[in-house]
Amino acid sequence: MRRRFPVLAATVVSVLALGTSAAPPVAAAPPGPRVLHAAPHGSGDACSAARPCSPTGARDAARTIDGRDIRVELADGTYEVTEPLELGAADSGRGGHTVTWTAAPGADPVLSGGRAIGGWARNADGTWTAAVPDGVTPRQLFVDGRRAVRARGAACPAATCDATTAGMTGAEATGIARWHRPTGAEAVIKVRWRTYRCRIAGVRGDDITFARPCWTNASSGTNRTGPAWDSTTVDSARYHGVAFFENARELLDEPGEFVWDAEDRTVTYLPRAGENPRHARVLTPATERLMVLDGAHDLRVEGITFAHAAYRQPATDEGYAGTQAGLTLTGTTGPVDHAGRHYTKPAAALTVRGGRHVAVDRAGFTHLGGAGVVLEAGTKDSTVSRSRFTDLSSGAVYVGDTEPKPDPVLAGERNSVAYNTIRHTGVEYTDAVGIWAGYEAELSVDHNTLEDLPYSGISVGWGWNQPEARDSVLRDNRITANRVTDVMRVEHDQHDGGAIYTQGAQPGTVVTGNYINRSAYGNTERDGNGIYLDEQSSHIRVEGNVLTRLGYKWVSNWADYGIQNHATGNWTDTDAPALAGTGSTMADNRTGLDRLPAEALAVAERAGARPQRAEQLRTDLARHGTATQSSTDGTAPAAYALDGDTTTDTRTRAEPGAWWQVDLGGVRRVRQVEVWNDASTTTGDFAVQLSRTADFADAGTRHVSGKALRPTLVEFGGGQEARFVRIRLTGTGRVGLAHVLVHP
Template sequence: MNHMKISSAIGLLLVFLIYVTPMAYATANQVKENGRTIYVAPNGDDKSEGTIDQPLASLIGARDWIRKHKKNNGATGPVTILIRGGEYEMLAPLELNPGDGGSEEAPVVYKAYPNEKPVFSGGKKLSGFKVNELGIWELELHESRYYKWRFDQLYVNGKRATLARTPNEGFMHIGAVKQNDWIKGTGRAVEKAQHVFSFDEENFSHLKGIADEDLENVRLRAYHKWNFTMRYLDKLDKDSAQVYTSGGGMPPWNPIKEGGRIVFENFAAALDEAGEWYLNSKGILYYIPLPGEHPENAEVIAPVLDNLVLVKGDAANGKPVEHVRFEGLSFMHCHYAVPPSGAEPSQAATMINAAVMLEGANHVDFVDCEISKTGQHALWYGKGCHNSTIERSYLHDLGGGGIYLGETRAHEGVNHTSHIKLHNNIIQTGGLEYPTAVGVWVGHSSDNEISHNDIGDFYYTGISVGWVWGYAESNAKRNTIVYNHIHHIGWTLLSDMAAVYTLGKSEGTVISNNIVHHVHAYSYGGWGLYTDEGSTGIVMENNLVYSTKTGGFHQHYGENNTIRNNIFAYAKMYQAQCTRVEEHRSFDFMNNIIVFDKGAVLQGAWEKIDIAMDNNMYWNTGGEKYDFNGKSFAEWQKFGHDQHSRIMNPRFKDPENFNFEFSSKKTIRRIGFKPFDLDASGVYGEEAWKEKAKLPESILAAFDREVKVNMEKE
């Protein structure tokens, strides 16, 4: 080979090295950066390759594909599971362990295929109903007859059916309650006891039709103060009009009393109204159809799985599940079985679990997801969860609550749950099986952000923060509750509740720029903002609170809380309350506007409590009466409070119709009030998303009717 040929060869090699090698390197990097994409489809097969033409069939199949891929290839970059639209019947929950996660550079993403909606159901479709001579649908379930399969929820044509109950509307009322102590125990409440409920003839008439073969299924639901108790019956004595149950002794601070409200459910004689169902002990399912429903084309689903997603990391031993993202997925039809012991009183329904349960999870996110038709809570970040986000997700039609953070017992170190962000979600229509559940519950958990959510249509509380009663140390600190829309809470069912409820030492917690309205309790309570036992170091500012029962604000007892620059409007009984007198500074109440048309301005221990209260504005749109805890404004000022406050029209544009924009800001400058943006709260984004957050007019009207009836009894 001559020199020219050698030079040419070298030149060509250099060109290859300069141009081709970088391209190959870039392609390799791109593969590593983009990772692997696998596909899941309703017509797939979990034994397939997971390609778009040969998709897998389930989330579990996708998880197992990733496990096998990691075993054979090691961690080779991010993995995206693209899931085609359609319905998926889950035969088991998706369970993720530490090895199923990813990393910041290589996350694992379970994601809906573009513009498609995959729906994962934990239920079983039922078919083959016959119509009996009464027009009632009947179906013999062999699994129930021979294997004792039972379920406590049922869904017909996309709606939660009503378990047969009596009375159909309202309540029976207890004539007398007797407790026979069996095991005293060491706590304030008796450990084990028998309870005997007596009824007058009119109330007991609802129970006379209970057949002996149905007795083992019958349950009672008794509502008392902020709680409810569910029990199976031990004995029904029709001669004496008495019902016998057993369980934990009644808590002395919240017992079931004479005159208490109660319903009975789950027996054949109560099956008497369209939309009700009952499964008897012989495995026969009965359903009374709603108008227009026909068995040949109805979709009837009984929930089977207790959970749909389980994330099980081990934070304490450095083995969390990390960097997993769920996007665009819907989960529904998740069962919660009533235990044989029923349900003992439990504030915030913390005794039940969730459709999606997480423990030891870091950066495990849910975006654009939906969870609905559950027997329990929607989603729970338990111990050892951090730095995770639920965003733009729709949680609704829930047997329990929406999102729960932390646990009922405190954990230290990495097992302490913190830094969870709940942002721009719709959390609505919950507590349908367990009415004490709440929209968002923060137990022993800190540094969380709850922002721009729409939380509505719950029976107890919208957002609950803290889980220590009194001044013992609490690690529920620095939580931020901002720009939320919280509304239609209470429904006159329970008492001692609020839209935003706090407990314990919560230094650094901020509750601001929320819009709160339509909060109504059965008896006492029904507040907008409620600092309960030991609430400490909380700032509540720039909130609009209107149309509550007993006040925009109430403090039971606490220390060094700040209530400033809020608008409290149109509570029906009192505008603001406080209760316990303590030796320390309880709270500062500054630069607030209170506007009303009835009831007292202040009620409680205002003259005795240690507070700083000034530069507030009060205005009665219904007349000239101003009741400051039984005193005139001038008499109230003699206690040293409100020295620079004003009785003055704040110049809202149309407060009677809940328009609290200012027609003029000149007046409010006199108290140093700083206007805040009333349009900034709640969900945001596309119009369809904002429209979805609006409760149907039928629900709004029903709430108003319940409030009217309740107030007529006061």
Template sequence: MRDEAAKGEGDVTAVLADGTYRIDRPLEFRAQDGGGDSHTVRWTAAEGAHPEITGSTQLTGWQNYDEAANIYVADTPAGFETRQLYVDGIAAPRAATSLALTDLTLTPTGMTINNPELAYLADLPDQDRIEFESLGDFTDRYSPVQSIAGDTITMTQPAWDNNTWGWDTVQNSLLADSKWFMANSLGFLDQAEEWYVDPEAGKLYYKPADGVNPEDLDIELPRVETLISVGGTYDAPVSNLEFSGLTFDGTSWLGPSSAEGYVSQQNGGYIKGVYDYRPADAFANCSRGCDPYERTRNTWFQIPSAVQVSAADHITFAGNTFRNLGSSALGIGNDDNAMLTGVGLGASNIDVTGNVFTQVGGHALFVGGIRADAHHPSDPRMTNQDILIENNTISHVAVEYQDTSGILSTYVTRAQIVHNEVRDLAYAIDTGYGWGINDAGGSQEYQNRGYYQYNPLYQTPTTLKDNLIAGNLVHDIKADFADSGNIYNLSASPGTVIENNYMYNVSGVGIYLDEGSRYTVSRHNVLGDANPWVFTNAYSAGNGTNDNTLQENWHTGGEQMPNAEARNNRLIDNVKVSGNDWPSGAWDVICAAGVAPEHRTELNVNLGGIDPRCPTDVTKPQVTLVSPTAAGPFKELTVQVDASDDYGVEKIVANIYQGSALVKSTQTAVGGAKTGTHSATVTLPEGDYTIKYNAQDTSGLISQTSTFAFTIDTTAPTVTIKNGAKETVGSDGTYSLVSFKLNDAGKIDKLTLNGVEKDLVNNAWSDLNYVKPGAFGGVAGLNTLVVYDVAGNAQTLTFTLS
């Protein structure tokens, strides 16, 4: 593929046949693997195929280990570690046990066991593999155990120190009580579908449901952390690369299994390492923030994703499935520490459309960075911009790192998060980051906390602006965290609009405008079951949550908008309804929310329509091919397709195929008008091609796909001088009489001699005979002959007549 792309002779397509492609190291796509400025490189599924690119290996050879407990064992490579196991496509939970807050007393070095029923912990083998998990009010934290002796649990450093200072710490959650668990010991393996791996022994233990033999299950053991890496440099980015129709799965992120644990700060941002400025009394006096802790904020890390994109432009993921991935699924323009290439940010014109994300450890989509170059890039090429996230289905993600959201877009310019369905997780769609601390003029709240003693106070805006969150369907959001929002924003985001979203069966706040949120507009959203339907965190003037407008939304809950007038947070013409008694305008939003019909799967709640009261469009668009009307040959293709639909045309598509391979995709977004036109001029290599064209209406219905065959001819005619004495007198470009033979496989159309045109009969050959001054436009002196084929290619010959 790299060699073919380097030829620069047009689009290049790799067609993957059906099957499972197992890899043991990441697939790396660099600048030379893209199409550059001139063409596109595509990796796509063969028609009707469902190729799977996986980093896992199938685990077989199960033997009964403990018949009474229904536990089986299988061999794994010695020393092999994993945090994930996938059973029939579902992420199986590690062996774990829940704890009451009274069972333990947390200390600066670990824990004291209070509950005598937990005395068995001291007798467990491999104690340094045990992990303590704490679900706070907005964080999900993991800390490894070092040892257990008697009633004393000593925790591994630096994870314990890091998890016990800052905000929402393991010993001092922000608002409500934490939830505690111990995990990753064979001694905890007591529930169906749990598992435990022993790397030293090379064994994996699994407890299936009663009556199930694991040999009858597809049990997959992930072997890699990164599956796909798309990344160049700012001087040489990856450009024009597409992935479609593929399944990406089979990864595990091992970072939390180290002495660092996982020290979540918020939504995929975490700290690690030793902070020499952490106070000695931090456990007691810095568990709800302190001056030195503020120094960490611009050094936070980001969860790495299984599929990564940075220093890249015009990259497309369309119609793929992301599943069984141990960290976040698709990371776009994250900080350099989260990228395999070591080059972060710099993502532009990235399209993520029509994909399915399920059974993922972290975010489905993780866009943007959080360090300084993300919000104030030192090189403008670092800016993350023009990211389209559309028609994606996101279900059962954040299964391992539960404080991550389905979609997170941090410091991004012109992100469009539109018509996605997000369900079955704790946080749905989050935008922004930084609590306003990096906005122009900074944050008074963080001035008070001491942040600017250690970090810059910027006087210029961040890159967070002009984003659109629209038409999304959010539902079945779990009440796992006390501090939660369904559509959430941090920091100033001028030009950002939140509109036409529908949420129901949700917990927590509907639209949550947290610290520093400014200059946003939320309108025409339908917020069922959210209470409050809106919260603006403006209790203090220092929070900087100002100048937001919420207009003409429909809701069932109350609002929580402290100091609204003083902070210029405006409520305009919003309507509270009772139950499900939505007015007609709200029904328009409800019925249009979520992914378009052609992208829906069994995971989508509106597979058959979200509600019987929604109008049903059963008529497909009408489509007409205006150009070409003949098969050619053409020097280049000019295509025009017109479409109409009573409900409105969404887009018109005309794709060019050579055989079964897609070589060029062209389309026009019509945007709901009842009529539309798509036109494009396409340069192609010589050969035979087919146009396949159709249109999609606003209801998602697609017209019948029609085809039209044509030929491209890029070879000019050949012109040779006849040698017979009767036809030609003279030589070496000077003649008193000259005759020509004209040939072209695509047929000769016409010629001009000194501007005098002669129409020919469109044969593969023709003649121009007995040219002399005064005949056929010939003149004494220099003459110019131009011969054209029917495709418009021309051959020019000059000669002298005496």
């Protein structure tokens, strides 16, 4: 035994020695990110915290660094951008690394394209005037961070302002013939979903002509204005007049309005109460694009605010010949293309062209003359997330392009727009949408909050009914868990849209888990759908959404060429006709609700950029009542107002004092009555009466003047005891109702 121990010991030592010699060397930790510092007035070349660079200096310094991540940290303050900060392939992450442009810890850097306007002088009429720097054309003015409004006048009906391909009449009646400088003014025209803004070129007698190509592109006859069936040009039958003329000194009559005079190069402002332009910070957007990423990859933009970027095209002779969703028709000639291939997107504060793995995160976009972000020209695998968009003249995010079958390098794929907050956009160009996507594949639009928008909220797809839209790159898009509220705002007069809107065949596309509330709420006509599967929309699944308080259908798929669309398991307080097209189905949807069940509330409250309470529906006492009316016109019985479907209507014959009423089945306390009009036979000048007895001897009455809305809300204060609710005509015509709800 003794002779064995040394052998064993030697063996152990040998093994240990072998293990020691075979162990790999410990790898050195990879270097941390190289941090470069930039400041608003930085001019150093070290890009250190002590000697920061300008943003362009930091960009140039970053190009010399290899083998590690790079962080360009922007110090607090406003960076006055006179030309775009351009980043391309040379400014991208290399070798698996990332370049990040970000706010320094605790900082709030703002890239601003604004120019200050000072030297204000007070005029005798209470207005103030200042000279404008050369090269600046003020379309927007911000006074201490508050948007001013270009001076505007009243509407001019088509009978007076009769539009043709040559121009329009109405110079005498509107007073334009007597304006000092009418050629500085614009006509703002809204025809269904389109908005037009064209500058006056001349006035002769009662006739007004407009700058071209704007007026040419706004009129019929070019073969370039959209689908051949389209009838929404300024000279079409759907034109109902000028919404308003704007930017004339003679129109400056409301506090908060301003006028730009291009000949004198001055701006004149009528202050709001408490404002003094001489002591205020007055800015106008001047630089059009603040940051352009062209061919960049593996690059992040984080925590930076973009403000006061301009959008120059509408101030030129191109004007703003709107087509849909904020895109415009430009140029004097071009290929005949009814599918809209050649339309122009609005200028954006941040533009990404041909990007790969580009991320925009926790950014801010505010006080802009155009759009927020554009991802285009084949951008792939890129994201816009957790960012804030507010007070934008145009839309917030534009993704993709209008070519249905682009070359693979130009195809938009696997992009994402998620957890953003979009409020109060489309301020000036009211046909713009919150989030727009053209011909995209595998796009994710997820958990965004969109509210207070003039037209549609989210729009995915393009091409209308043209053959190109039937077989394009559109596929596998996901519109999920978004919160879309208070869109299609009726005061902006934009029609035929929806909270979520699609076009084109999109195999594999899903619309699910979204909460939609108040689309076109309070309109006078049927408009403002919840989920609108419009032209050519096909192969789309609509599932598990919550949709309430809508001006029209909760889901709309009216066209026969929309195929294989399926709506399943949704919750809504109204109803809609069956989906059109081959193979489309509706199943297991909970419609006509007057209370949202707990599972629907849970879906609604999870939707959006952050958890938020949903609007619970109010109990409807009339839902199971008995409806009668004074007479019936055709096949429009009284019960249609109680069927939970705002697309079916009651209708009386035209007779003095015509009425509709519901017996609640017992005396109940009534606090509010909702009256939803029949849009084709709008009830006007009526009384809502509550009574305990059928003879209405003790009726409490509320009078409503003018047209009923969708809905008109009639309040009864603390409530009134009633069994019978009657809507009685006090004017002329007939009673026509789509829906009546009675709330305790």
